Amino acid sequence: MTVAGIVLAAGDGSRLGGRAKALLPHRGRPLLHTVADALREGGCDEVVVVVGAYGDEVAAECDPNITVARNPLWAEGMSTSLRAGVGASAGHSTVALTVVDFPGITAELVRTVLSAHEPGTVTLPVFGDRPGHPVVFDRADAVAAAAQATGDEGARSFLARNCDRVRRLDCSSLAEAADIDTPEDLRRLDLDFPENG
Structure with a gap:
């Protein structure tokens, strides 16, 4: 098994006032x-970072071991980044x-989810009652999820259609599942927030 880790980082951070989440301190x-x-x-054997709204700035932060995938259609939603x-x-x-x-992701979390993955299934980490990341797919399922995705939904539609094959893995003890959408999220997670740009 070889694993590609895909990071979706193409959005414009509009609810953060137009800031690249990837570049937050x-x-x-x-x-x-x-x-x-x-x-x-x-x-993961390879890390792929999908960039869009702040493509040049985010790509400049990627070390040479990261594969940068540019998504010129990023404004059409997360589905286009998933395909990229x-x-x-x-x-x-x-x-x-x-x-x-x-920000709560750790190597231990990734290792745990990858170790638990079984071919023919989709491994979905959950934190309490909240689904999270990283979601692990066989390649054929990742391709199908990308093909089926529309708008800003990512892999949600595929997971719903294939719920009988989704293995929910309790990872509550491994990470804080919160993501970042607003300035209040940054304060709650004790992250630096550049108020002036």
Whole structure:
């Protein structure tokens, strides 16, 4: 099994006042690094970062070991980023999908979800009653999820249609599942918030 970790980082951060979530300061460096390092150290053979609204700025933060997938259709929703990421991860048997605004992600979480994954299923980490990331797919399922996705839904439609194959894995003890959408989320998660740009 070879694993591609896909990070969806193409949005414009409109609810944050128009800021790239990937570039938010976290532990002294951009949040993108927290997420990419967790995927790599957790067992992903390749990390693919999908960029869009702030493509050049986010790409500039990617080290040479990261594959940058540009999504010119990012404004049409997360579905287009999912397709871009899956397309750029060809050659791997397994895909671990996450969003960039997940500061709680750790290598231990990624390793746990990958270790629990069984072929023919989709492994979905849950935190209490809340589904989270990274979601692990066999490649064929990742391709199908990307093909079926519309608008801003990502893989949600595929998961709903294939609920009998989705294995929910309780990861409540491994991470804080909260993501970042608003300035209040940043304050609640004790993240730095650049008030002036």
